Amino acid sequence: MRSLDALGLWLGALRGHGSRSAMLLLAIGIGVLAVILLTGLGEGARSYVLSEFALLGRNTLIILPGRNETSGGMPPITGMAPRDLTVQDAQAIGRLPHVWRVAPLQVGQAQVSVDNRSREALIVGSTREFFAIRQLEVAHGQPLPALDPGQADAVCVIGTRLRRELFGARPALGEWLRAGDRRFRVIGILAERGESLGMDFAELLIIPVASAQALFDREGLLRVFVEVRGPAFLAISRQQILATLKARHEGKEDVTLISQDSMLVAFNDILATLTLAVSGIAAISLLVAGILIMNVTWISVSQRTAEIGLLKAIGATAGQVRLLFLGEALLLALVGALGGLLLGEGALWLGREALHVGFYAPWWARLSGLALALFCALLFAWLPASRAAAMAPVVALRPAGGAR
Known part of the structure; x- marks a missing residue:
């Protein structure tokens, strides 16, 4: 099977099930959008904090009334004191x-x-x-x-x-x-x-x-x-x-003495928590998308048994049949991830224009969002695709409810 033939089969299958394809694209796009948008917001908050305290100066100490007994937490701002x-x-x-x-x-x-x-x-x-x-x-x-x-x-x-x-x-x-x-x-x-x-x-x-x-x-x-x-x-x-x-x-x-560095440590703790939240949301979103891909691929395999049997009857190998279904899932994941990436970058651009804060998604977030979407598609589509690859041509071509 030539590459162009495989691409034609992928596109044909996606066009033939438009609503199903759109649902998968939406699920994957939302997952990647979560990665881009939330990491961009976190980086924007970090750059804003750094720029604010840079104006304060590294040689500056701030004395607040009241003793903060905690360590590593956010220092008191108003400082209620005896x-x-x-x-x-x-x-x-x-x-x-x-x-x-x-x-x-x-x-x-x-x-x-x-x-x-x-x-x-x-x-x-x-x-x-x-x-x-x-x-x-x-x-x-x-x-x-x-x-x-x-x-x-x-x-x-x-x-x-x-x-x-x-x-x-x-x-x-x-x-x-x-x-x-x-x-x-x-x-x-x-x-x-x-x-x-x-x-x-x-x-x-x-x-x-x-x-x-x-x-x-x-x-x-x-x-x-x-x-x-x-x-x-x-x-x-x-x-x-x-x-x-x-x-x-x-x-x-009975006073609290803070510096630029101590404030940055406190805000870094907050931003680290935000990063963990971003990772969790993105993982859940893409996990849901992966499960949806697996379910849809199972349905696709069950609906296309005759096509699978015909391909095998004319000489298609098990690997080529597996690639047929994996390629559809990867193509959907790629298009959905790129759409989510574009939407996320657009939302961050609107945030920059409206709030004048440097909301930029880091390069690793863009790459990891794309890679994670493709990995989830490959992982969850592998089992249904392997089932399709293992079908015998005679069994696949047998009509449903036909003579035994």
Whole structure:
């Protein structure tokens, strides 16, 4: 049997059972789609996390109030604690030998208004060092002045979207706005940045930390950013910071100190779990498709016994008959897998365009999706195909219910 003859028989069998072929294509396509789509989402989440923490910097430590006793898990974000972090704690940390910059952080929501325009805004109280640590650029004006952390001042820096909503087309620099029950003069407008670590900088209002404490009537800090002089000083700085705060907090180690690496470890654990889930979903989907292929191939063999007998009567070998049914299953698996691959890549492209996140399926996911689909087709179609190959021509050509 020539290759072209075998291909003609495969295509003819698939066209003759269109609904059955479409069902198999759909099952295989869904399995491969699961592999491509979910691994692409996982890789997109991973690249997003890496890019977010790259902006934070490898030399940066974050101090949160409250002690996290677990190891390797996600560090606390809000940090409920019996003792607050204070501006004085931040100043003590800033005096350590290997610390370069310290930025205390106070955050809250308040109504912000200019004339008859008003909206709720996220207000961040910090210092000038916050701009350097978070790599914030000011498009117009200047950042917060270099004040003592305990000194309040009626100045602010605002995000671009907040500026448009409050001031419209008129200039904002030098103008006054009201936040809560206090007034602040706009001295700077942030450059476009987008969201980072849960903050949308386009809608942010940044004021001195002492002004934020007075505005919210709250002394405790949400967290403290600490930038050390280099990666080599991270370990010793961590020890010195914990020792300093322990001495200031009556001998209690009641803070959590996290770094970019510890956050990445926590997120890697989450992404590893996601990868396992992806593998499980893909395996189940393709397993179901394989069982469906086996059932359909059994039916095909039982319906085509006369064709099998005729092929064997004119000289077709057992291997060629087996190849006839295996080839149909592999052809269906290949077309279905390619369709699932294209659908998955299309869905990831839509995700990239809509969310501006790098959703890309890794090369190994594409290859493994195709290979797994072909393997399942070959594995589950082998037994029915072998049964067809083992049929004797006389038995295969005997009419159903004919004379014995």
